[in-house]
Amino acid sequence: MALSHRRRWGLTPQDLDFANQEREIEIVPMVRLPLTSSNDGPLAPQFGPFNPPQKAKVPLWFALQMKKKGKCRIVVPGWLSVASLEETLREETSSDDFSPLPRDYVELSNTLLHLASDDFPLHSSSDKVKILLKDIREARQAKIRVGAGALNPVHLAMPHLSSMEILELRPTFSTAFQRLRELNPEAERHEAIAGMWLEKEGEARRRAELGEFERGDAQEGMEEEY
Amino acid sequence: MNKSFFDDDDEDDTLGSPGRSSLQADFNSNRAASPRAYGAGPSKSARTSSTTGGRQSSVTGAQANSSVRAYESTRGGSPTLEDILGEESSHDGERNVQKLIRAWNNEMGAPELLKYPKRLVERLVKDLVHRKALVKEANQMVGEDEALYLQASLVATECMRTAHVLKSYQRCRIYKIEQYADFYLDQEDREDRLSPDELVHAEGYSEIRKRYMNDSGRDAFPSSLLNKDMPVLEPDLSQAVFVHVLRECGPVLLPDGELIPLAQGSQHMLRYSTIRTCLERGDVELM
Numbered sequence: 001m002a003l004s005h006r007r008r009w010g011l012t013p014q015d016l017d018f019a020n021q022e023r024e025i026e027i028v029p030m031v032r033l034p035l036t037s038s039n040d041g042p043l044a045p046q047f048g049p050f051n052p053p054q055k056a057k058v059p060l061w062f063a064l065q066m067k068k069k070g071k072c073r074i075v076v077p078g079w080l081s082v083a084s085l086e087e088t089l090r091e092e093t094s095s096d097d098f099s100p101l102p103r104d105y106v107e108l109s110n111t112l113l114h115l116a117s118d119d120f121p122l123h124s125s126s127d128k129v130k131i132l133l134k135d136i137r138e139a140r141q142a143k144i145r146v147g148a149g150a151l152n153p154v155h156l157a158m159p160h161l162s163s164m165e166i167l168e169l170r171p172t173f174s175t176a177f178q179r180l181r182e183l184n185p186e187a188e189r190h191e192a193i194a195g196m197w198l199e200k201e202g203e204a205r206r207r208a209e210l211g212e213f214e215r216g217d218a219q220e221g222m223e224e225e226y
Numbered sequence: 227m228n229k230s231f232f233d234d235d236d237e238d239d240t241l242g243s244p245g246r247s248s249l250q251a252d253f254n255s256n257r258a259a260s261p262r263a264y265g266a267g268p269s270k271s272a273r274t275s276s277t278t279g280g281r282q283s284s285v286t287g288a289q290a291n292s293s294v295r296a297y298e299s300t301r302g303g304s305p306t307l308e309d310i311l312g313e314e315s316s317h318d319g320e321r322n323v324q325k326l327i328r329a330w331n332n333e334m335g336a337p338e339l340l341k342y343p344k345r346l347v348e349r350l351v352k353d354l355v356h357r358k359a360l361v362k363e364a365n366q367m368v369g370e371d372e373a374l375y376l377q378a379s380l381v382a383t384e385c386m387r388t389a390h391v392l393k394s395y396q397r398c399r400i401y402k403i404e405q406y407a408d409f410y411l412d413q414e415d416r417e418d419r420l421s422p423d424e425l426v427h428a429e430g431y432s433e434i435r436k437r438y439m440n441d442s443g444r445d446a447f448p449s450s451l452l453n454k455d456m457p458v459l460e461p462d463l464s465q466a467v468f469v470h471v472l473r474e475c476g477p478v479l480l481p482d483g484e485l486i487p488l489a490q491g492s493q494h495m496l497r498y499s500t501i502r503t504c505l506e507r508g509d510v511e512l513m
Binding site: 001002003007008010011015018019021022031032033034036038039040041044045047061062065066069071103153154155156157158159161163166167170173174177178181186189190191193194197198201204205208209212213214 | 372373376388391394400463466477479483493
């Protein structure tokens with residue numbers, strides 16, 4: 001009851017956007033502003049004195065506030081240019097792995113395209129960037145769908161996936177994980193090992209290194225008989 | 227016009243109306259002249275320091291043209307015990323809000339209630355109350371100064387963000403407490419896991435639920451069933467979680483017997499039980 005029904009599945013895209021607004025981004029301030037300390041006091045990283053036209057690094061929410069008031073210009077990060085995105089698209093379509101885009105590329109690009117579209121340089125305009133990003137997203141989604149086949153009730157590595165993509169696949173994958181766990185033929189063995197890992201970690205690790213948990217040849221031999 | 231707000235020495239309120247006669251926490255070095263311009267700089271600082279029991283005020287700093295800060299307290303001047311011990315000041319480049327956001331994300335992802343970060347929350351609430359008071363003060367002063375106005379609005383935004391994370395974090399925890407209240411109350415580390423308020427809430431909730439069960443019909447059960455203890459529901463630690471590895475963690479044992487290393491920056495979907503200890507250490511974060 002304390003949590004809305006949508007939130008019971010986990011974070012929402014709005015939450016991701018919110019958390020992402022803490023990340024640093026470069027701006028070109030258009031007004032002078034003296035040193036402002038953050039809420040944590042003078043020992044935390046502060047919002048340094050702004051002397052235009054020097055660039056400054058500030059959190060994204062700070063930059064967006066200033067931008068709304070017309071007091072700064074946001075410097076679009078390098079990977080969000082047409083040239084760089086074309087390269088990424090080439091990589092995506094040519095290999096099976098995910099290309100190393102920044103983890104927050106979806107949130108950041110959406111925010112910048114929405115609120116700072118006039119800060120994109122002419123040669124790398126926001127329209128072209130939008131189209132390229134859409135293509136990249138589709139290529140990655142296709143790969144994710146393929147990756148769903150690798151699900152098992154134990155582990156799945158997801159290299160280079162962005163946080164928004166993981167959020168999108170979370171309900172499906174975690175439900176599938178749950179079902180696979182319930183239908184798991186080796187459930188008892190898995191539960192035993194997991195229980196030991198929780199309780200006696202050192203011993204479990206030692207035994208695992210000795211290879212005691214691997215299914216022995218004797219057992220496999222028995223199965224072949226059937 | 228007196229531009230003295232963002233004044234942090236609460237104890238200076240003994241001087242009377244806040245913001246006017248108390249110290250000027252002026253931010254930029256241009257303004258350093260202004261306290262003097264009011265003709266009371268040195269004497270005022272002497273006065274403030276005497277009433278604050280010898281603590282340094284920022285007037286000294288501003289007049290000395292050192293790097294002045296908008297946020298003034300003893301922390302800027304004389305070292306407090308906290309500074310000496312270095313406890314509160316270990317920021318390692320990360321703001322408290324970011325730490326709380328991480329705690330919130332972890333809480334949303336994990337199936338069981340995680341430890342309550344007491345110091346972090348207390349610190350944040352304290353800073354929040356403080357800053358809100360300052361911003362209120364600042365808003366009352368309708369000045370022509372754009373820069374200060376902008377600063378005030380930025381600080382207000384930061385306060386709102388902190389408040390939002392705090393509220394969402396608490397909501398998530400309350401939901402999880404209500405799911406398995408009896409279980410958490412039975413644990414030995416319940417003082418660590420639950421804040422005092424949460425403990426009270428959990429006990430009250432558990433009590434109400436038991437009474438409801440009894441009134442709903444448990445009194446009509448046959449006596450053989452009544453004598454048995456009700457089994458306590460436990461949170462399911464084998465649920466899937468999505469982890470992002472912050473620091474290299476030793477190999478973790480998967481339930482199928484395999485040991486996998488957790489490389490820094492990698493992302494995995496695992497059972498919660500697998501990475502529980504890594505999460506406690508802070509080597510991984512949940513998404």
